[in-house]
Amino acid sequence: MTARILVVDDVPANVKLLEAKLSMAYYTVLTAFSGAEALEVAKQERPDLVLLDVMMPNMDGFECCRRMKADPDLRDIPVVMVTALDQPSDRVRGLEAGADDFLTKPPHPEALLARVRSLVRIKQMIDELRMRDDTFRALGVDETLIGAGGVQPEGRVLIIDSRASRAQRLQSILSEHLPVIAHATTSPDAALSAARRDAPDLFVIARHLEGHDGLRLCSSLRALPETKQSALVMQVDQNDFESVAISLDLGANDYIMRPIDPNELIARARTQLLRKNYAERLRSMVFNNLRLAVTDSLTGLYNRRYFDQHLSRQLERAAQGGAPVSVMVLDIDRFKSVNDTHGHHIGDEVLVEFAARVRAAARGVDLLARYGGEEFVVMMPETPAEAAKYAAERVRKAVADHPFFVSAAGVDALPITVSIGVAQSNEQHASMRDLLAAADAALYRSKNEGRNRVSLANESASQVA
Numbered sequence: 001m002t003a004r005i006l007v008v009d010d011v012p013a014n015v016k017l018l019e020a021k022l023s024m025a026y027y028t029v030l031t032a033f034s035g036a037e038a039l040e041v042a043k044q045e046r047p048d049l050v051l052l053d054v055m056m057p058n059m060d061g062f063e064c065c066r067r068m069k070a071d072p073d074l075r076d077i078p079v080v081m082v083t084a085l086d087q088p089s090d091r092v093r094g095l096e097a098g099a100d101d102f103l104t105k106p107p108h109p110e111a112l113l114a115r116v117r118s119l120v121r122i123k124q125m126i127d128e129l130r131m132r133d134d135t136f137r138a139l140g141v142d143e144t145l146i147g148a149g150g151v152q153p154e155g156r157v158l159i160i161d162s163r164a165s166r167a168q169r170l171q172s173i174l175s176e177h178l179p180v181i182a183h184a185t186t187s188p189d190a191a192l193s194a195a196r197r198d199a200p201d202l203f204v205i206a207r208h209l210e211g212h213d214g215l216r217l218c219s220s221l222r223a224l225p226e227t228k229q230s231a232l233v234m235q236v237d238q239n240d241f242e243s244v245a246i247s248l249d250l251g252a253n254d255y256i257m258r259p260i261d262p263n264e265l266i267a268r269a270r271t272q273l274l275r276k277n278y279a280e281r282l283r284s285m286v287f288n289n290l291r292l293a294v295t296d297s298l299t300g301l302y303n304r305r306y307f308d309q310h311l312s313r314q315l316e317r318a319a320q321g322g323a324p325v326s327v328m329v330l331d332i333d334r335f336k337s338v339n340d341t342h343g344h345h346i347g348d349e350v351l352v353e354f355a356a357r358v359r360a361a362a363r364g365v366d367l368l369a370r371y372g373g374e375e376f377v378v379m380m381p382e383t384p385a386e387a388a389k390y391a392a393e394r395v396r397k398a399v400a401d402h403p404f405f406v407s408a409a410g411v412d413a414l415p416i417t418v419s420i421g422v423a424q425s426n427e428q429h430a431s432m433r434d435l436l437a438a439a440d441a442a443l444y445r446s447k448n449e450g451r452n453r454v455s456l457a458n459e460s461a462s463q464v465a
Contacts, residue, residue: 035059069098153273155201222251299355326388
């Protein structure tokens, strides 16, 4: 996972130390040595994450973070405060300023990198949703999106802890200080049942549960469709950085160390609920409220107009130093004969099933569209050509490995295959027109070489063999 991280500290030695740790993990590191410089660099470079020192002259980290979160252009950038301050009141102050985490110097390397990975994943998801929102606006569909800030979030909270007294104490703290409906349970099985029945917005899970592993419960909740977007906060023992790293990599959004400070619990719960509510509003607007304006009415995929706008924006990002964008162009083999032999209503059934199979085989971050007739396109952000070709082969097999069943009486299951061309953005394919033309040329090579195959742009016949 690539990302650009801004390290801010007025002590050059501290900057060098973090820069070395992050560079070894293959992150691109930007630096600043004051709060004012950090705001300027963040405005110009739009990093994916900021590691921010607190104790700096003129403008301390708390004020710098507040200013970032008040700026609409910067507020979605996660901020982790890295400081020698280690009191619960300091952590609460940082969280109330808008920080996503508060790490004590020197930060534990494993916990630091896990937190970076976790926040970068969240940032990339928010960026993708916001970019799709921008695409809607460019198409003339304008909806007002409330920002991530707010006074008090609402939601449902479930605390899971083997000790009933501790679970009930946390329930009381959250119920008394936030407008939430909080429940507590000592049973992981009860928690999973509640998740399937009426998914809470936030789970607060003990790392160690009697007869059960809190980390396994975290993994199970993240895998359930009902709780895939819920916020997860893990309770861990003091200095248990191994559990911190594992829980964040498993999909937990945050953690809190015992003994739990009530104010810190309230601040972390509030932050996670606000973020979840914001993401839900954005996701709902993008994927539900505005969907009809930019989708193909038959297949439910995006239409050509939306795809072109969104691909252009992704290519602009890639041209500014971002990761490459790949596209695949798909064409159903001998589709005309399906229409001629069985009628257009059967052809439409095939198109609907085809779209469903491609959607199931693609990644969640990929953008699918019906480009016209039996031609479809898939945009794969931050994906190099070889990985895109592998994904295209997965799509090809999803179509070819099982026949298509149709409703017409007397019609056996139809064998359907697809030919695919794949191209990656680069200096030769920097524009949308050139990139699609390269993928289209690769598609025709697949057709000419026998159909039901994947070809990569600029790949020679000998390489294919």
